[in-house]
Amino acid sequence: MVTRSVASSDRASERLTVAGLPHVVLSAAQDKQEADIVAVAGQPGRITVATNMAGRGTDIKLAAGVAERGGLQVIMVERNDSRRVDGQLAGRAGRQGEPGSFQAILSLDDPILDIDRSGFIRGAARWGMPVLGGAAGRVALLLAQRMIERLHARMRAELLASERKLLTTLAFSGKSE
DSSP states (O other), X not given: OXXXXXXXXXXXXXXXXXXXXXXXXXXXXXXXXXXXXXXXXXXXXXXXXXXXXXXXXXXOOOOTXXXXXXXXXXXXXXXXXXXXXXXXXXXXXXXXXXXXXEEEOOOTTOGGGGGSTTOHHHHHHHHHHHHHTHXXXXXXXXXXXXXXXXXXXXXXXXXXXXXXXXXXXHHHHTOOO
């Protein structure tokens, strides 16, 4: 199960505990045990709750019999700011020719929709749910991700422009580095 933050991982862990499902949490709080947690994540019936950054760059080795049962199952419970990160999460299942699957659980309460302060996207999705079903929610989350991606692109462009201006100013003063 993949979340966007340590706080979300903790909330997911609480829910799994209440449901009586044994699991382990992998986040920045467990960085020393990360290798040990990843080493057993491919065991049958193992549930690992991880942030989207935890365990990056490591392949989970499937134990005997896991491939025959469908392989690694990756469940994303929150959208990320970037569709690229969502795609990377999907790529964690079925690595190196092993079987696996990816599922995204969508919610109109996803914090990513808070980017639209007017509430229009969330409201439109709720209004469209009876007609469009889950497609309305998917479109709403996609629109929110695009808004965030555009915001981040603007921020990067402004930072680059500011850096160029600073370099020009320093070069003019004769102290460019």
